[in-house]
Amino acid sequence: MSALATGGVEVALRGIAKRFGAAEVLAGIELEIAAGELVVLLGRSGCGKSTLLRIVCGLEEPSAGEVWIGGREVTALEPRERNLAMVFQSYALYPHMTVRDNIAFPLRIRRVAKAERERRVREVAALLGLEQLLDRRPAQLSGGQRQRVAIARALVRQPPLYLFDEPLSNLDAALRTRMRAELRALHARLGATMLYVTHDQIEAMTLADRIVVLEAGRIQQVGRPEEIYRAPANRFVATFVGSPAMNLIPGEVQGGRFRAQGAPLELVAGSARSGPAELGIRPEHVLVALADAPQPAPPAAPAPAAPAWLTGEVELSEPVGDRGYLHLRAGELVLRASVPGPEAFRYREGARVRAAIDPAHTHLFDARTGERWERQEP
Ligand SMILES: Nc1ncnc2c1ncn2[C@@H]1O[C@H](COP(=O)(O)OP(=O)(O)OP(=O)(O)O)[C@@H](O)[C@H]1O
Ligand SMILES: [Mg+2]
Structure with a gap:
């Protein structure tokens, strides 16, 4: 049974291409992500992962093709009209704000009432183990704690779709392993759709419901981690994974x-x-x-x-x-x-x-x- 048979399609990419001047960075991208799925986009540096993620979230316009989210074509819409949250590698917290205000920020700019804001902040802070840190500023946190605040800030609006661009790559190996497990548990609890970019095959194998292997702007294979490992579709996937x-x-x-x-x-x-x-x-x-x-x-x-x-x-x-x-x-x-x-x-x-x-x-x-x-x- 296809992974898509179990729920609706949350994200559909149809014939996405991207050129920067003469350089063709993405070509012929066709992908469907089911509601509730955690899909990992895996590929080496420069293969086009971030560009594709930025196209999904609306920070970049495709040269060709369509982006659909939640059954709606959003190709021409602004990022804030797409009802998604994105977590970047450099998690850019506001240094002058407390953890509490950083997390609440997306709600403030959407004019959510104060009481509701506080309730939602407490909820995600509990989910991510940040209750004791709400009054600190980012400079008073460890790397892993800062990363959790960035994730909390993305979660607080509870959008149906999350995009992650190498969110763990600034962390040391032990913390990365822990955060990986936390993200996986978080995904199970929220049931939200996630598209996660990484060049790290261990991260891809351990997190993904399905992996999309990207090379030179083209999808090489889409499959469950064990499918990618047991039956690589071509020489590139065979030598890249493992x-x-x-x-x-x-x-x-x-x-x-x-x-x-x-x-x-x-x-x-x-x-x-x-x-x-x-x-x-x-x-x-x-x-x-x-x-x-x-x-x-x-x-x-x-x-x-x-x-x-x-x-x-x-x-x-x-x-x-x-x-x-x-x-x-x-x-x-x-x-x-x-x-x-x-x-x-x-x-x-x-x-x-x-x-x-x-x-x-x-x-x-x-x-x-x-x-x-x-x-x-x-
Ligand atoms: N604004 C831009 N103008 C011109 N070229 C760009 C632009 N953005 C990205 N590129 C090029 O597109 C290609 C893909 O870049 P992208 O950032 O998507 O790669 P990536 O897979 O995310 O790599 P990494 O793992 O290093 O983050 C690269 O060759 C990059 O130099
Ligand atoms: Mg990138």
Whole structure:
């Protein structure tokens, strides 16, 4: 069932394009966000995320296309006519105002009565754990507290739609993790629609109902986090999401088998198509064993979908605690592998190892277009 089947469509972007002079920054953007959904726009720096968010909120005009919010076309409307709230990376609180007045500000300019204003401020302050800080000024707050005030200020009007542009990127790692969980809980409690921009894939994976991967102004894939991870639509998504990045091995598919270029690697391709292709395998799916360790007995007759084994050498070994990252060289091929922590210390640089690639965990991409070839089980 589509995520959109459960509620109404809150935001629809139809054929959005944006040019700045000769530079085409966004092209052919089609996206629907369901009411109550948390959608994360993920992409690297400069890919057009903020521009798209600014188009949704009305700070930027698209060169082509339409923006719909809550069933209304709003393309020509001012930001304040769009009934949404936006939280930026630099959360620009008014330094001379108390936390209370900062949060109440959007209500004051809309002439909400004082008693109602105070009630709403108390409510969001409680929601975000700011009750004890209402009389302070921004300079007397930590970064995380300031960020919570900025979010409170966005929440106080209770619009149906929230836009976030990298709101956590100024915070340290521990605080970012906590705020991420708080935002997720807040979304669950409010049931509001949220569009959240980040270049951080962990943030995207942990927050999103659906992720939109953007690159060079074009949508590469839209899907639930596990879909993006399990079945990346193309080479870009495959290597952008996941760390360390997925291995891509150039080669050729013929007669249902993949043969690598420049390395003795051959295995079932799981595809009915033939031609130049790249075989993708995530580092955690490359199985590693020391070459002189006892080896599993090979099956009497190799099974058609048996793992393919390579022999090589550890070129680089980086134990990071819970995992270890290895670079393995086999001929011209360099494979990244990720092994469980305690094992990592056994693979010293220069060690001879064997690495197995299980066909069940491979992906295939067209060498020319980069598009995914769907798997077909034999
Ligand atoms: N007002 C502008 N005039 C000209 N070019 C612009 C303007 N605003 C943005 N750009 C360009 O558009 C592209 C996309 O910018 P945008 O700010 O949307 O990227 P982003 O994905 O948000 O990046 P980051 O992660 O660094 O914030 C960039 O190449 C940027 O230089
Ligand atoms: Mg940006």
